[in-house]
Amino acid sequence: MCFKTLPVEFDDRGRATLRGGIPNPYDVTIAKPDVGMDETERRERIERLVARNGHIKDLNMDPVTRIAGALAVHVTADLDKGQYLDSHSQATLFRGYEVILMGRDPRDAIFVSSRACGVCGGVHAHCAAYAIEQAMGIKPPPLGTVVRNMTEAAEMGYDNPLHLYLLAGPDYSESVIRSSNPELWPKAESWACPNVDIHGFRTMAELMTALNPLTGSLYREGLEFTRLSREMVVILTGKYPHPQNVVPGGVSTTLTLQSLNEYHSKLGKIFDYAQRMLAVWDDIPAFFYEADERYQYVGHRPTNHIDPGYWDDPYAYDATYENCNAWGEKRWSTPGVVLDGKLVTTRLTDINIGLEEFVEHSYYEESQTSRFPTDPLGNPISPYHPWNKRTLPMPGARDWKEKYTWSTAPRWDRQVVEAGCYSRLLISALAQKTPTSDFISSTGSSMRLLIPKGERGEREVEWHVPERWNAFERNRGRAYHYLFSQLVGLESLFEAYKLFKQGERKVAALNPEELEKAIPQDERVSVGWWGAGRGWLTHHLVMDKGKITNYQIVTPSTINASPRDPWGQPGPYEEAVMNTPIIEDLSDPAGFTSIDMLRAIRSFDPCMPCTTHAHTGAGEIVREVNTCSCGGD
Amino acid sequence: MADRQTSSPQLAARTPAQELLDALGPITGFHDSSSLGAFGMPSGAMTEDMLASAATATVATRFGPLEKVHAFWFAGMSCDGCSVAVTGATNPSVESMMLGAHPGLPRVILHHPVLNMESGPHYLRPAEEAIEGTLDAPYVVILEGSIADEVVAHASGGYWSATGEEPWGADGELRPVSSTEWVARLAPNAAAMIAIGTCATWGGVPSAAGNPTGAMSLMDFLGKDYRSVLGVPVVNVPGCPPIGDNFTETVAAVLYFLQGFGPLPEFDELGRPAWLFGETVHRRCVRGAYYEEGTFAHEFGDPECLVEIGCWGPVVNCNITSRGAIKGLGGCMNAGGACIGCTMPGFPDKFTPFYKRPPGSLASTTVSRLVGSVIRPLRKFSNDNLNREVRWDRQGASPSAFSREKTEPSALADVGHKFYDKMRRAGDTARNDADVWGKRPDEAPSGGSPRIRS
Known part of the structure; x- marks a missing residue:
């Protein structure tokens, strides 16, 4: 029984039904999540706070740099108390990819939707392929799936270090610490790094200097390793970030022993680097937690995560919705939902039917329909489910109480969940369903990863589910996810060799002529469940008479950057900012840089043309969902 | 709007x-x-x-x-x-x-x-x-x-x-x-x-x-x-x-x-x-010669020219097949991706639906198939000859264990190859009648075994 808000229950055979006797069961006034404080209480609280101290600052930060794309977050900051009282996250870009796709031939979806994201276009291309395959009933041959897994592992190989060293890393660099956290610098100079043997930095100060933008050795090494992984990608895809090899039913890569060997040789250089990366991102939280335990609350949120899994079992994946729970659980990264640290499901059907997308505070018209009351298996779905939702853009003036973002508010069981590459580690660790592997194993509370020997010796490392999710754990998780993804790349490479040994060369199910004939004329619904550098990715497709009649994309940053939902629950960025204590040196209020907020926001690896607005003022409504233990009024 | x-x-x-x-x-x-x-x-x-x-x-x-x-x-x-x-x-x-x-x-x-x-x-x-x-x-x-x-x-x-x-x-x-x-x-x-x-x-x-x-x-x-x-x-x-x-x-x-x-x-x-961007991407495409010989990919993943599975390279200005995508690696067709014209002003709407051969290719691939049907056998014929050591020709056998099943060239092919060699050596000044006095006169003639000396 995984749903607690939606009126959905399960029969003995695990099929979902709507609880009887409720008129309009999905109405937002009927199925309401428990949101804690109500609106009046929140308003009273902020008024009390404003009355008690006059040092609430009114500030605007727009744009926030070192994120991909456009995001804005509005916050109310109390510099006396060291708290962010309120926050609104705004996506400030709309391009209409879903709208452009509608009315097209389904064969256009892969290369058009790829252009939705240039940081990881490959993931969209693949996700669209999965949606098309499910709608059309095309099962890729094993080698096709293996090449996809290799590609996507390599794509993570440039995505993760790009974030850690070019985007987030400078926030922990010498240049920032000496300016925003001068109290930490003497500590950093004397703090001996536990992992000096691996990364070579004797003190935290040395390590921080290496993180300096453009001039630091870790920054430069990170950039160079992103290039290595891009090379691995283009050997298979022709180009990046938008691949040219993805086709419905497989790939069009001309795979030879040369391509496998070139991929192999480049991958071989990555494992030593991964050891150094883990050493760096293990030492950083250790230093900060020791220096000031309030850092545990920078970017803190409850452990609510969602992920549809990633990297298919080439033999289990059959492109059907009917068997998705079986093949889903065989993915290298297990699908699932974690609420308050507890794994509530690993079934893709549950993940799908619990999903809703709200536009209460977004620049769209209300768009829910009841076109599809159930999924193809008869499980009930909401009028707000992507198959029932339409994209009706409506640019308008910004108003915190009304509409303020181009992002929508995806929710699962009407709960606020977070997406991230680290969510893969969390769910896989708890579920203990990862495929048998010499390199990857799940213990129920951790992931054990064996790093193969390079020039440095082999080493087993373990990622533990953190006690408290915060900015530091997101970054650490991203570093471990880098290794995880590269090990999936290695396992997939070996699978490719094995298939080669068996004489297997087929990489796609159909040729172009067969593909054209296979386009169905009746109405079909389908969903591609995939992942991005930031976690969750879905493409929901409806087609009829051979053309796309609805196309809905939910990206991880849609989830994380989401605004308030109809019940006033803030999105993950908003909540994380509100839980962030202001720790930076505030002896001179004019010196307030908002670095703690920036660390919180950047730890999600926002991927959208984005800006962050920090705005404060008396009378703003504070919505506080989780009281941070070091804050309090 | x-x-x-x-x-x-x-x-x-x-x-x-x-x-x-x-x-x-x-x-x-x-x-x-x-x-x-x-x-x-x-x-x-x-x-x-x-x-x-x-x-x-x-x-x-x-x-x-x-x-x-x-x-x-x-x-x-x-x-x-x-x-x-x-x-x-x-x-x-x-x-x-x-x-x-x-x-x-x-x-x-x-x-x-x-x-x-x-x-x-x-x-x-x-x-x-x-x-x-x-x-x-x-x-x-x-x-x-x-x-x-x-x-x-x-x-x-x-x-x-x-x-x-x-x-x-x-x-x-x-x-x-x-x-x-x-x-x-x-x-x-x-x-x-x-x-x-x-x-x-x-x-x-x-x-x-x-x-x-x-x-x-x-x-x-x-x-x-x-x-x-x-x-x-x-x-x-x-x-x-x-x-x-x-x-x-x-x-x-x-x-x-x-x-x-x-x-x-x-x-x-x-x-x-x-x-x-002065050249079409096809001109420096690694698969361009397949087009010349009139052989085309039919399945995704095939090594030949991709035109018939949806490649627009012959009419697209781009340099990715020669420059690669990064550090000289990749390039759409090099890896098996058909060109969809992403550098062009007509992209995407003049190239959709994807994975479908450009209509204009019908004429040109027909012509290249015709030309290719002549060129391919001739090239195969020469290629066979060049895949043999001169010594094998003299001995009349190739000792490769990999080619145990490989038959020797037919008498007709042999004549053909000899004729081809004659054409090749026409104008070769090594055949001129000058006394090569810089080596022993009894040194092995071209291609022979050296004498054993004591």
Whole structure:
């Protein structure tokens, strides 16, 4: 029984039904999540706070740099108390990819939707392929799936270090610490790094200097390793970030022993680097937690995560919705939902039917329909489910109480969940369903990863589910996810060799002529469940008479950057900012840089043309969902 | 909205840029920089100042008149894929340009939302100075992503794509400023306007049929009469994404010229770097010879020419098959990806549906099949001969264990090969009748075994 808000229950055979006797069961006034404080209480609280101290600052930060794309977050900051009282996250870009796709031939979806994201276009291309395959009933041959897994592992190989060293890393660099956290610098100079043997930095100060933008050795090494992984990608895809090899039913890569060997040789250089990366991102939280335990609350949120899994079992994946729970659980990264640290499901059907997308505070018209009351298996779905939702853009003036973002508010069981590459580690660790592997194993509370020997010796490392999710754990998780993804790349490479040994060369199910004939004329619904550098990715497709009649994309940053939902629950960025204590040196209020907020926001690896607005003022409504233990009024 | 999309290209009197500035009205001022404090400046300094000590060359090692140039990177309706591609460039690399580490180039002060340390109004301060005319060096504007038709969004009080806020609202209130507006205000005094990627150069996917935003290219936005202060029209480096090196090389080539040592870079009639986009991608395609021999891929993954599974390479201007995607590796057709024309003004709508052979290929592949049916057997015949050592010919057998099953050439082939060899050696001056006195007279004749000596 995984749903607690939606009126959905399960029969003995695990099929979902709507609880009887409720008129309009999905109405937002009927199925309401428990949101804690109500609106009046929140308003009273902020008024009390404003009355008690006059040092609430009114500030605007727009744009926030070192994120991909456009995001804005509005916050109310109390510099006396060291708290962010309120926050609104705004996506400030709309391009209409879903709208452009509608009315097209389904064969256009892969290369058009790829252009939705240039940081990881490959993931969209693949996700669209999965949606098309499910709608059309095309099962890729094993080698096709293996090449996809290799590609996507390599794509993570440039995505993760790009974030850690070019985007987030400078926030922990010498240049920032000496300016925003001068109290930490003497500590950093004397703090001996536990992992000096691996990364070579004797003190935290040395390590921080290496993180300096453009001039630091870790920054430069990170950039160079992103290039290595891009090379691995283009050997298979022709180009990046938008691949040219993805086709419905497989790939069009001309795979030879040369391509496998070139991929192999480049991958071989990555494992030593991964050891150094883990050493760096293990030492950083250790230093900060020791220096000031309030850092545990920078970017803190409850452990609510969602992920549809990633990297298919080439033999289990059959492109059907009917068997998705079986093949889903065989993915290298297990699908699932974690609420308050507890794994509530690993079934893709549950993940799908619990999903809703709200536009209460977004620049769209209300768009829910009841076109599809159930999924193809008869499980009930909401009028707000992507198959029932339409994209009706409506640019308008910004108003915190009304509409303020181009992002929508995806929710699962009407709960606020977070997406991230680290969510893969969390769910896989708890579920203990990862495929048998010499390199990857799940213990129920951790992931054990064996790093193969390079020039440095082999080493087993373990990622533990953190006690408290915060900015530091997101970054650490991203570093471990880098290794995880590269090990999936290695396992997939070996699978490719094995298939080669068996004489297997087929990489796609159909040729172009067969593909054209296979386009169905009746109405079909389908969903591609995939992942991005930031976690969750879905493409929901409806087609009829051979053309796309609805196309809905939910990206991880849609989830994380989401605004308030109809019940006033803030999105993950908003909540994380509100839980962030202001720790930076505030002896001179004019010196307030908002670095703690920036660390919180950047730890999600926002991927959208984005800006962050920090705005404060008396009378703003504070919505506080989780009281941070070091804050309090 | 649809009306604006179909009618705006014909608007001769007012360019879309002028229309937008008319709709927005004049601007009155900028952020009060003295009141900004350190907010959004966690390192206490602008990226330019942080890098200055590492990046500045002395007069002695400076190659030309320019010490530095500002480069404002704006993202319109963009996926950031061009930014990602450019961070992969190595000829030259973006970090070497920013650090003044590419001898001959001025220091490039890049204002890029993905790379800079400062956020918020501090980040936009140099752009404000550029509009004010107080910036301390020449600047170029680089646009990634299409230009949204913000006149439409503005009419309903909103925006499609915003970058920062400025006090340009009624009574000096802060309002979101669209990237489109920044571009329109910066263009008149820019040293160059450079569109990177197919969205900015030709509108790309955001401007495809059915789009709700009125997206267009930088050229369409600024109009055909646009010239930078150096007299240059919009420079276009297309590709979805572009090859990173194509972009950094174009910027570098312009700067080499301005520094006085480089040739004037040549641009074609659409503002593309002519040395990069002058050829079709098919001409240097690694599979081009399959076309010549009339053999074509039928299944995805086949090694032959991809035209019949949807490749448009023979009619697309691009250099990815010769340059590769990064560090010479990849390239669409090299890896097995059919060209969908992503560098072209007609992309995507003139190339869809994908995975379908271009209709025009029917004529040309038929011809190449005919020619190929003659060429292929002749080449096979010669290739067979060249796959044999001269010794094997003499011995009449090949000892390769791999070829145990391989039959010896037929008597007819043997005659043919001998005839071919005769033709080949016609005019070979080694056959002239001169006394080779520099070696023992009884040395083995050509191809024979050396004598055993005691």
